Amino acid sequence: MADGTPVSANPAAVVFAVGGLYVAQSVIGGVTWTGLPAVLRDQGLSLDNVGLLSLIALPWALKFLWAPMVERYRLPPVGRNRSGVIVAVGGIISIAGLIVVGLLGPSPLAPVLACLTIVALAAATVDIACDGYAVESLPRSQHGWANAAQVGGAYLGSAIGGGLFLLLVAGLGWTDAMWAMAALLAVLGLPFLLRSQAAGASEERAHVPSLAAALRRPEIRRGLLAAALYVVAQKTALMMLGPFLVDAGLDLATLGLLNGAGSMVVGLGAALVGGALVRMLGARAVLVIALMLQALALGTFAARDLLFIDLPLPVLLAVAVASSSGIMALGFVALYAQFMHWSDPRQGGVDFTLFQSMDALVSMAGGVAAGFVAEHLGYGVFFAGAGVIALATIPAIAFVTRRTTPDIPATLEPVGESQ
Structure with a gap:
């Protein structure tokens, strides 16, 4: 369609297809930012070196630079949607990268960082196509399902990459565990590839996706500010939770079970609760609630070191699961729902990518700073801050996500108010 949004005849099939890709991307993220930090700390690597893993997020932070090129290739002026081609190539690169990392071993760190950065580059490019496909293929009334697939897929993938992966490392060793993750990526990508081959006719498209078109819209600028603020508040402490629990006496196998169960049960459950709360209270109220709960959880960790409160390990584990899975899911359902509303269906891959790039950029900088502060000032000062x-x-x-009437291009149907 030239001026509107292409709508799928089978929304459930679209949600299932993109959901597999979201799970696959989060498997890579779980291995990189949850599983690997714990493995490296278990081998004695310093916290500031563990913090360097945040640099692997660089492609996610910068993917907005090539998102317009990806979208213009994916949506040519005349022709079929090429989302499947992008996903196939990016998937092959990601699978090959994990196979190589399995051969390299977790140390020395430099070649592992380099290889995982290439994997992140491929996965970030696939994500551009996946987000754009979801925004354009579903009617606006069904965007909530795509958001549920995105958040739910993230926690399921995190459970696998940060939980099951650690269990496999403890039981089978590094190489077999990493190769199992590579095989899983292939399985998760198949539904989307089959869907993209079965659907999609040749179309004419008048709109040319671009960063300039995105940045002219006030919703995009507000969304970028909201992403930066929220990520600083919610994600800064997450990378240090694994090392913190390892230093508190937790072994890798138990940590793997914790991460897996937390993401599978608490994360998915909180995502569903978050979706219901957004419908009842609005996104802004849910974001504020999540920030208050996160501050309470971080204060619990800080009290253990600063006030010398001897909290039992089960209490620390419960708070860690609540923080990294439950509270995060609750808040990010609201934030991503807001991003969906702010995105232009004619270039959903560009608009949503801008929001995610801000998320990744702030997460990367926060992760490096987190490792430095925790290493030199201690966990207590870090979590309190x-x-x-x-x-x-x-x-x-609360101010950035206030209710306003969106500025919608004339050729688009209204996307609804900020919630």
């Missing part, structure tokens, strides 16, 4: 940031962000995020 992160909790203060979460509380201080509440007024700003």
Whole structure:
């Protein structure tokens, strides 16, 4: 369609297809940012070196630079949608990269960082196509399902990459565990490839996707600010949770079970609860609630070191699961729902990519800073500071996500108010 949104005749098939890709991307993220930090700390690597893993997020932070080129290739002026081609090539590169990392072993760190950065580059490019395909292929009334697939897929993939992966490392060794993850990526990508081959006719498209078109819209600018604020408050402390629990006496196998069960049960459950709360209370209220809960969880970790409170390990584990899975899912359902509303269906891959790039850029910088602060000032100061940031962000995020009437291009149907 030249001026509107291509709508799929089978929304459930689209949600299932993109859901597999979202799970696959989160498997890679779980291995990189949850599983690998724990493995490296278990081998004695310093926290500031563990923090360097955040640099692998660089392709996710910069993918907005090539998102317009990907979208213009994916949606040519005349012809079929090429989402399947992009997903197939990116998937092959990602699978091959994990196979190589399996051969390299977790150390030395430099070649592993280089290889996983290439995998991240491929996965980030696939994500551009996946997000754009979801936005354009579903009617606006069905966008909530895509958002549920995105958030739910993220936690399922995180459970696999940060939980099952650690169990496999403990039981089978590094190489077999990494190769199992590579095989899983192939399986998860098949539904989308089959769907893209079966659907899609030749179309004419008048709109040319571009960054300039995105940045002219006030919703995009507000969304970028909201992403930066929220990620600083919610994600800064997450990379240090694994090392913190390892230093508290937790072994890798138990940590793997914790991450897996937390993401599978708590994360998915909180995502569903978050979706219901967004419909009842609005996205802004849910974001504020999540920030308050996160500050409380971080304060619990800080109290253990700063106030010398001897918290039992089960209490620490429960709070860790609540923080990394439950509270995160609750808040990001609301944030991603807001991103969906702010995106232009004619270039959904560009608009949503801008939001995710801001997320990745802030996460990367925060991860490096987190490792440095925790290593040199201790866990207590680090978690206390992160909790203060979460509380201080509440007024700003409430202002940025206030209810307004969106500025919609004339050729588009209204996307609905900010919630």
